[in-house]
Amino acid sequence: MNILILGNAEDSHAAHIKQALTQAGVTADYLDTALFPSQIKMFWQPDTQIGGLILGERRLNFTDIKSVFWRQFSGVYIPELQDDEQRRIALNDSMSTLRSLLQACPCRWVNSWEAYEFHKEKPLQLKAVKQLGVNIPATLIANDPQAITEFAQSHEKVIFKPVYGGAHTQLVTEFHLDPKRLNLAVKISPVTLQEYIVGTNIRSYVIADSVYSAEIRSAALDFREDMEAELIPKEVPEFVKQQCLAITQALKLQWTAIDWRLKPTGEYIFLEANPSPMFLHFEKQTGFPITEQLLKLLMH
Known part of the structure; x- marks a missing residue:
């Protein structure tokens, strides 16, 4: 083999x-x-x-x-x-x-080349997940200053990140919305804006038909920046597990890490599904058999 x-x-x-x-x-x-x-x-x-x-x-x-x-x-x-x-x-x-x-x-x-290509088109990923009936944040992808300003003003808190990915999330401030600065920035690149969801970070690893979830306790806006984040295994509701499996299939993935925001109301909001997530620290902290399950997927 x-x-x-x-x-x-x-x-x-x-x-x-x-x-x-x-x-x-x-x-x-x-x-x-x-x-x-x-x-x-x-x-x-x-x-x-x-x-x-x-x-x-x-x-x-x-x-x-x-x-x-x-x-x-x-x-x-x-x-x-x-x-x-x-x-x-x-x-x-x-x-x-x-x-x-x-x-x-x-x-x-x-995962496949097809899944990798789909991941690079994050707006389409969000659309595909929304079509499954999964909740996603209010989102705008734009380089139109008026649309960006109106979107930011219509929500109490808004974050921004690259359309393609590869950089950490930041909060939108008045500094970013300054007309002169904004007009210059959007001539260089469009941006993704999303409503800031108050709640808890949840990450679900999906490998074939297995789902492993944990709460990520971190004070950082983007938990990837927090090396001290606490990882606590969590049993998510059955409907969330089924959504995980449906998302994985819809995005043509064999395995993935899905990031959620769990609102105080109990509502799960989809943020992203990664086709090549890091997992060693997560596996060590939670005890989830991620390596074992990946080997099964690759060998059988």
């Missing part, structure tokens, strides 16, 4: 999964896409569906690969060339080949 880990040994989560697989008697290799095309070789014939890749001395046909654990996608690496146009073509060809093979390989992906 051959299992690949998208990422490299510098990532603690990738290294942890590789070690766990090795201890379970599985042959596991890193698939670090930053080494393509300089060191990793790939091949695929669309007419016969025969394809594979070469990692160092190891040649793996698609049929040899049981599953792939998606930890970190690094794109491809093309060195600087004297001819910028030649480099652009090389970059496009390499990425097109990589994207094609990531989708053509018929093994189990945990």
